Amino acid sequence: MNAQRLRVGVVGAGNIATIAQLPTLVQRDDVDLAALVSRREDPGNLVRRWGFGAAYRSVEDMLASQDLDAVFVLTPRSEHAHAVQLCLDNDVDVFCEKPLAPATEEAERLADLADERGRILMVDFNRRYAPVYTAGREAFGEKGATFCVAQKNRPGSEYRATFENAIHMVDLLRWYCGGDPVDVAAHAAGDDPWEEDGVAAIIRFSTGNTGVLMAARTAGAWNEKLDAYGDGKTVEVRAPETVSTTVSGVTTSRELSAEAYGWATATDTLGFSAAVHHFLDRVADRAQPLTSGREAVHTQRLLDRILAASGLPAEEQQGRQWESHATSATAKP
The missing domain is CATH 3.40.50.720 (NAD(P)-binding Rossmann-like Domain)
Structure with a gap:
């Protein structure tokens, strides 16, 4: 090198x-x-x-x-x-x-x-590297959050919407709650399993912590947030810009608006930039990344369990051409 x-x-x-x-x-x-x-x-x-x-x-x-x-x-x-x-x-x-x-x-x-x-x-x-989610996770230390509710809504549907988009929240639930998934229950909405209208799930982890996923394609607007509770603390993340932490009745809020964060863009607030830096640092020091390939497999296995529990397919539709949301200049990541 x-x-x-x-x-x-x-x-x-x-x-x-x-x-x-x-x-x-x-x-x-x-x-x-x-x-x-x-x-x-x-x-x-x-x-x-x-x-x-x-x-x-x-x-x-x-x-x-x-x-x-x-x-x-x-x-x-x-x-x-x-x-x-x-x-x-x-x-x-x-x-x-x-x-x-x-x-x-x-x-x-x-x-x-x-x-x-x-x-x-x-x-x-990239959400694991976003400042608001990182600050929220730090509040709970090694125990993780006793309860965590992660929600990511987008208007309209797309091919394999949960696999493509809600997977971010599944990864955050694993990170915030810790441990391995023990029990998974889920429900999907909509008549087309390949372009579902949304999924709700509840996951019990080996740590005893519980995660809740909400991914609604019928909400009419883009919305991403996470609420976590445990050890006398409450964390509220309203992505991509705000995180509030309440401890002993005292709430501390952090705002990553353009004015407060030096003209912040989604590159910074959603963790894209920090993820790139993290990878290059790991290339240099040879330590395992926070979101290594192995970690990604664990997240994908949990998503497979959510899909199965909700009656949705975990495989690609035969003959279906997948189009990335990255091709749309107006799509939110």
Whole structure:
């Protein structure tokens, strides 16, 4: 590994990448954006805008031509596993958008491969790095929250909405409550199991803590919040900007508005930027990331249990083409 600058490749440079990861990468003095993989007929604008050293049509071509330290896989989920495996097989550390793979067994295989090759594999469950969620989690220490209610609503539905979007809240419930899921009960709304109208779930963890998931596609508005209780404390997170902690009747509030946080954007408030920094720091010190590939597998297994309990499929619909919300400039992450 270059002790001065990390040679980084990026696979996929869609809307979310240009809002979240790429602006953070170009700010790092220790990163050289060596290569881009893009399906665009003419990726020249992307190369010039972000300062990539070269552009390629495939991950195979990039890895054959470049000696890289790390790769960011920012493609639609159906393409994650192929790119991640190629990078790990070439002894390259990987940052992958969530989920690691459409099927949990495939995600676990990739986590095993990362361990076998001694590589850093991190999945972008960015909410764990968002300042409001981090501050809320710190209030409960090792015990975690006795009760945690995580809610993420979006108007309208999409293909496999719970798998694609509510998975963020499932990951937060695991993080806040700790332990392994013991009991899972869930209910889904809507007539189409592939484009459900929402899911509610209750999860009992081995720590004795309880998590509640609410993901409503019929709410008519984007809304994300988390309430947690335990050890005489109450935490209220209203993402992406506010967190309030009440201890012994005294409430302390933190506001991450543009004025209070130096013109904060979603890149900062939702944890995208901090996740990139965390990954690059782990590439340097070789410690396991907070949201490692193995952690991502545990979250996906819990999501599978929620889907099964609610009568929803855990697999892809045969012949269905998945379209990432990252292709929409107006979609909220």
